[in-house]
Amino acid sequence: MTRAREALGLCVFGLVSAVAYVLQRLASHWLGEPGPELVLLSAHVPFFWRVALSLFQGLVLGVIVAVLVPESHVDRWLVAASRVALPVTVALVAAAFAVP
């Protein structure tokens, strides 16, 4: 595997992990969650699950992209990753403030 492919996989890992985390938070908000009075009674800690699942999803997608993207497209994908990183971050920040 070339260094550029590894870089692409790592970029996808970072971006997908962050996006997957926020999407899971938005999903649990929309699908319903226990009220504040039940927080201490809950044995399930959503934060831990979200972190673990989003790291796993980022890792899987990063490996898939690094392996499957054709060699001639790797540079184009890296440029695309650098272009979308900031708009995606702005969207993540907005979502994190909108749904605490």
Place this chain on the structure above:
Amino acid sequence: MSAFLFGLLERVHGHLALLSLALLLHPVITLQTRRVLTAWTVRSAWIAALMLSTSFALGWWIYPTYRTHVKGGLLADAPRVAAAFETKEHLAFCAASLAVAGALTLLRAGSHDASRRAARALLLAAWICGALTGVLGVFVASVAQPGW
């Protein structure tokens, strides 16, 4: 976990995150202003990512104690601060994952132009998320104290 250990780890967690954000500015700025990648740019990126990850891991460690001893009271007395804490938690994870990805990208493929640009974008994104996390952290820490 005792109240003393919780308070100690909470402060170490915050100070470490602040230091890592200051260090993360070095690769973010030098990758923008210099055409040549220096060894110290790569080093500062991965040291900052490591420190940010350690700070996140400390936060992870004290989180169950926060849930047991602080969160309930915070939700009852200051729901806006409790909400700010949740937002801080989300942004902290985004900052840590983006910083680790950016630093590893720089470490593995810093000599490659497109990879270096991608690493810079990820590190800048991590810094933005981290800085907002820090602001929220200071706000939350001013109100949220262990209630035991």
